[in-house]
Amino acid sequence: MANPEDAFRQTGWSGLRARLFHLYFVLRRPMTLGVRGLIHDAANNSVFLIRHTYVPGWQLPGGGVETGETLAEALARELAEEGNIALAAPPVLKSMHFNRRSSRRDHVGLYLIEHFSQTAPKQPDHEIAEAGFFPLDRLPEGTTPATLRRIAEVFRDEPTSPYW
Template sequence: MTLARPLLRLAMTTAQRLRSACWFVRRPRTFGVHAIVLTPAGRIVLVRHTYVPGWRMPSGGRRESEPPAAAILRELREEIGLSDSRPPEAIGDFEHILNHRRDHVDVYLVRDAIYRPRRSLEIEETADFALDALPDDLGGSSRRQIDAYLRAASIRPASASAAASTE
């Protein structure tokens, strides 16, 4: 491992902590978007950020006036290099309070995503996984959201679908 990766992680973690300190003082309401991104093969696309451990759903912020569907497409182009997909489907929203921030987050399902990972300061790694083989270090809230939204959208892992069709 080169020295650059640990230094980048330290710099990005420090920047995130400074932002959290500002949020503590200002207590703003922010708006965000998260996406469950599925490839044509039914695999889920996840990202690993440089400033927090573990795999996560692609996500990001949006201006209050920005339509959530436009924001998630922008974030997916930035984070995973999305080049094509079906239109995003709104599948839920939630209020999130963390580090004295109040977030309203809209969640989208993006199917048939074609992407090409890009290098960035924010995203350390992008990969797709079978729905029944999610990484062990998938963030707890991401795992809960993925499970809940996939159940609500009646999406099952390929192995579960195959087992159901043979019964």
């Protein structure tokens, strides 16, 4: 039988060293990760957009992934907070984008949601000024360029940009 101290020396130090290197890179090169949901109501050929109180333009709902959350969990939380929307089936990851306008380390996952429910229309609050479904051929004035690009990539088969 192997000596437990020898086993620790063989695996424990390397495991500790790996954790220390990981901590160093987290502190030295922190990366942020976000999610956005492209909620498509196929029956009405419309998409759900929000307008924040603190930034201009209409955009897709979403936000940052919190520590300990998966992307799907963050998406479900953000959709509930920003739109009273619940997922009725797993969302489909369509693309990942580098959001260089936000920071040098920000990435955003775009999900397509076609199976959902909305408990009630989203009412304005401290974060969301307006929210609603808009026909794809009549998006509101002020829809952000990134939102327009994501819609074109998904519904008009435009090439997917690596940038948000």
